[in-house]
Amino acid sequence: MAQLEQFLGIPMEKIYTAIHETVYMVSISLLIGTVLAFIIGIALVFTKKGGLYENRIIYTLINVVINVIRSTPFVVLLVAVMPLTKAIIGTRIGPTAAIVPLTIFIVPLLSRLIENSLLDTGKGIYEAAKSMGATPFQLIFYFILPEAKGSLILSLTTGIVGLIGSSAMAGYIGGGGIGSLVLNYGYNRFNFELMYSLVIFLIIITQVIQSLGSNLAIKARVSQ
Numbered sequence: 001m002a003q004l005e006q007f008l009g010i011p012m013e014k015i016y017t018a019i020h021e022t023v024y025m026v027s028i029s030l031l032i033g034t035v036l037a038f039i040i041g042i043a044l045v046f047t048k049k050g051g052l053y054e055n056r057i058i059y060t061l062i063n064v065v066i067n068v069i070r071s072t073p074f075v076v077l078l079v080a081v082m083p084l085t086k087a088i089i090g091t092r093i094g095p096t097a098a099i100v101p102l103t104i105f106i107v108p109l110l111s112r113l114i115e116n117s118l119l120d121t122g123k124g125i126y127e128a129a130k131s132m133g134a135t136p137f138q139l140i141f142y143f144i145l146p147e148a149k150g151s152l153i154l155s156l157t158t159g160i161v162g163l164i165g166s167s168a169m170a171g172y173i174g175g176g177g178i179g180s181l182v183l184n185y186g187y188n189r190f191n192f193e194l195m196y197s198l199v200i201f202l203i204i205i206t207q208v209i210q211s212l213g214s215n216l217a218i219k220a221r222v223s224q
Helices: 002-008 012-047 056-070 074-080 082-089 095-119 123-131 136-147 149-173 177-187 192-222
Strands: none
Touching: 002 012, 002 192, 012 056, 012 095, 012 136, 012 149, 012 177, 056 095, 074 082, 074 095, 074 149, 082 095, 095 149, 136 149, 149 177, 149 192, 177 192
């Protein structure tokens, strides 16, 4: 342990704290973002042209908001939502404050992925459910979601990977986590051993999550 600390030029406690902050930011924003994205994704599917509750105004409004946020670079988004972050959290810096822009970032991405996953189930599922007299709740939870389970797992995996990268970027505005460690103790202090070690660590974690998500998706599709 002492040799590792000497190589990295930083106490391991700081690294553990940074990892904990990253997990905290990613998990909370993913949880909130997934709930909101499911609601929005389902609304998109139901209100689109030819949907069960076709509503051009609602669909267009949601679609425009999603496209605007997704087309905004995350660094710009971080700065733009600072007043909102201050109003909600009470501060603009720290891991908790970073949850606000991370959630705003992930909701549109997941909403679009979930919309595509639900649409992939095909019209046959909708027609079968309607012929059985299924309610909207039953249609969603007993027909659409089970059929789209594999695709939804891949969507969530993509969301997690995206959040990990974005949480690292949040370190540039004092968001904490691994990104802050790379910037303040790696790049700014010319500690390239620490900087590249943490980059490799993030790459490994991302690959593990992607592989796990892909395997779970395959199993979910086989079991259908």
